[in-house]
Amino acid sequence: MSRRSIFIIITAVIMLGAGAWSVYLMLRPAGETVIISQDGKELYRLDITREPDRTIEAEYEGRKNIIEIKDGEVYMSHADCPDHICIETGKLRPDTPIVCLPNRLVIEYENSGLDGTAR
Structure with missing residues (x-):
């Protein structure tokens, strides 16, 4: 050659x-900070790099959501809602929050960087 x-x-x-x-x-x-909020109120603010594996339950009007944190990843494992879109979303990604509309639950990464509207 x-x-x-x-x-x-x-x-x-x-x-x-x-x-x-x-x-x-x-x-x-x-960022590595995940915010779990329900009905507009912040329930949890977690640094998933330091968070041990755990299960979080969130209830709304008698309906329950179960959120799993495992190996630094976050996902919804159970939801008492009719459509289960929040479960089908899969693991939390930076560009896609996990949302359960019937139970008014949102799981998202804290916005610590620039977004599409930055000038």
């Missing part, structure tokens, strides 16, 4: 690595 070919291969590997790192940085949470 010529020096030019080796240079091109090394440059391509470095570019792919930089691209993968950029994607990782864009997809990770802006």
